[in-house]
Amino acid sequence: MINAIIMASGLSKRMGDNKLLLDFKGIPMIEYAFIEINKCYFNEVIVVSQYEEILSLSKRYKFKGVYNKDAYIGQSESIKLGILNSSKCDGYMFFVGDQPFIESFYINKIIDKFNEDKNYIIIPMCGNKKGNPVIFPYNKKNELLTLKDDEKGKKIINKSSKLKYINVSENMLIDIDNKVDYEKFRGVLR
Template identity: 50%
Template sequence: MSLISAIIMASGFSRRMGENKLLMKYNNKFLIEYTLDVISKCNFKDKLIVTQYEKIKEIGENLDFKVVKNKYPNRGISESIKLGIKNCEESEGYMFFVGDQPLLDKKDIEKLINVFNEDTSFIVIPKYKNRFGNPVIYPKKYKEDILNLEGDKGGKSIIKSSDKIKYVDVCENTLFDIDNIDDFNNLLKRETVYEK
């Protein structure tokens, strides 16, 4: 049985994109579907998606994710993080995903989980060369700190104050995310998303 709950944050406004990037189509699928598909193939104690969007709620429910409606997305990313923690089962660790990483690699997710399971007191962060990104696993001992986050602050403040962090090498694709239209166009130039 997995010790970890997966929390997917999908409440953002995509202001830099000008439209909801998670519902942009790539190879006839919504971007969010790639993220959810690969997570659904991994073994988690709980799989939960936090969103303000009806369409994403529908997609999540079709893939058997627990869906939590974010009624206050204007409060920033901290609201999604807190809703995720409050609504999932008590777990040894909480793995936070963003919805705009369509090239996430299942093997990398499993590698991060395995490293966490070796010692569940460490925060586990993926890296490629000098870049760090999501998904990050937080041990349950940080639960209260997470619930005290405010505004548009994510978990970086928790990471900065922790002395128990493990960085895990992942492939470049896993950290690829869509922040703007250039990133999306870069994605479209690729032939296809490889099978996980």
């Protein structure tokens, strides 16, 4: 059993606006992640956000919304809130909301790889590029809970010898970080 944790509390400093709610081909950008995650089997899906609009949208998908009042602390706060509001599971699959080309096909491949041995961190990659979503096994829970400020799961990945990689499409790893990315990719057909 894997729980999905969607981290949607970012301050969008590089974008200027809340990028997750920007229109991306007719729907809010984050909804692409919701649609694809909803096609996969998860024990539970948790959305961590400081934005009421995102939490409200997550209810339409019957996801569990968790309000992040301390988003200013950094990504570690979303990670912790996701874990602390998670039911018992074998692993946590962490998603970011700014990947509108994410695909359920590859999400399921990552899950299948994790299910082969639930002691490994599973990381998607294409060529030399690695990205999200990443699955952390339950045995990494305490390490994840010690992250501070804007520390990310990468800190734990860099210390771990139990890593497995799964090949995904190049599009799967595209994230929208700024206005240039947004303008470039919203014209791309899905």
